[in-house]
Amino acid sequence: MKTTKLLLGFAFIATLFTSCYTEEVYINNESSLSLNQLLNSYDLWYVDINATQGYGETPFLQMAFTITFDNGRLYANNNLVGIGNQGNGYGVHIGSYDAYDMILDTDHVIDGYDSFDVYQIDYNTIELFNPYNNTSYFLHGYQKSTFDYNFVFYDNIHYFLQEYDAWEKIYTSHHGALNDFDSENYLQFLAGGNDDTFKSSQDFNVYNTNAIYWDFIGDYSVGNISGSSYLKTLTLDYDYFDNEFFELTVINDSTIELYHASSGTTYRFNGRGYIAYYRSSDADGKSANTELDRKKRKQQTAKVENTRTNTRS
Numbered sequence: 001m002k003t004t005k006l007l008l009g010f011a012f013i014a015t016l017f018t019s020c021y022t023e024e025v026y027i028n029n030e031s032s033l034s035l036n037q038l039l040n041s042y043d044l045w046y047v048d049i050n051a052t053q054g055y056g057e058t059p060f061l062q063m064a065f066t067i068t069f070d071n072g073r074l075y076a077n078n079n080l081v082g083i084g085n086q087g088n089g090y091g092v093h094i095g096s097y098d099a100y101d102m103i104l105d106t107d108h109v110i111d112g113y114d115s116f117d118v119y120q121i122d123y124n125t126i127e128l129f130n131p132y133n134n135t136s137y138f139l140h141g142y143q144k145s146t147f148d149y150n151f152v153f154y155d156n157i158h159y160f161l162q163e164y165d166a167w168e169k170i171y172t173s174h175h176g177a178l179n180d181f182d183s184e185n186y187l188q189f190l191a192g193g194n195d196d197t198f199k200s201s202q203d204f205n206v207y208n209t210n211a212i213y214w215d216f217i218g219d220y221s222v223g224n225i226s227g228s229s230y231l232k233t234l235t236l237d238y239d240y241f242d243n244e245f246f247e248l249t250v251i252n253d254s255t256i257e258l259y260h261a262s263s264g265t266t267y268r269f270n271g272r273g274y275i276a277y278y279r280s281s282d283a284d285g286k287s288a289n290t291e292l293d294r295k296k297r298k299q300q301t302a303k304v305e306n307t308r309t310n311t312r313s
Helices: 010-017 035-040 059-063 149-155 157-163
Strands: 044-047 066-070 073-077 092-100 103-108 112-122 125-130 135-142 164-172 186-189 197-201 216-225 228-237 243-252 255-260 265-274
Touching: 035 066, 035 092, 035 103, 059 103, 149 157, 149 228, 157 164, 157 216, 157 243
Parallel strands: none
Antiparallel strands: 044 066, 044 135, 066 073, 073 092, 092 103, 103 112, 112 125, 125 135, 164 186, 164 265, 186 197, 197 216, 216 228, 228 243, 243 255, 255 265
């Protein structure tokens, strides 16, 4: 995560990420740019997951925050930890691609071959239509020097919490009233199909995170605080016990601070067991299992039917 202040383009980016796409402007067809030149004209392409049209999924796009096309090499920022620094800002090398006649063929190191029809929507927005699952992804192009890594980090902070096997309590403030959460020493936030689920444990000084005994499983949610881009809320639903409500602050890429509003107590947790997502079944990343399912970004908007026509059949 970058530590610089949010760039002046915040409002523009926020508006752009939530826009709808109804009009195609074939700028590329009116210029001498080839598709490969178009893809290379921006350092980073932000995957606007909430604009996706269709009911299918393309795994590597469903996971990525950004995609970079670099003369046949394909890169992605799949993690929020280290975003802006990992791979010089481009993320990790995930495969290769070939671009020709407004067709993009990709070869992902895990998922293998995919092919897309490419439509240019406006000067920095492209649509990748996968005719094999009838789903379109919309990508916004940015130069690295002006890309707002901080906005992406905080707008997707729900996923940041999932990028460690466990969060270990390392600090409890002396001030604040005694409360039940004082006894909780480990938290875990699940990825995949149960990505609104957390676990908590009262274990102490556990060396191997796989050996943690999880006392409780419940739901959690992350919310915004009006007027603050950096401060979030975290609610842990302890079912019949009650909800625990916190103000969530990110100290750095491996440390979070939780201010317990009702008791006035401040806690700090350190991330243990960083999960480097290539894809969760990847040998270079996190192995999939029944508890830590594959991470993917979920579309917050309602899925809609894609009206694109498959012209390849």
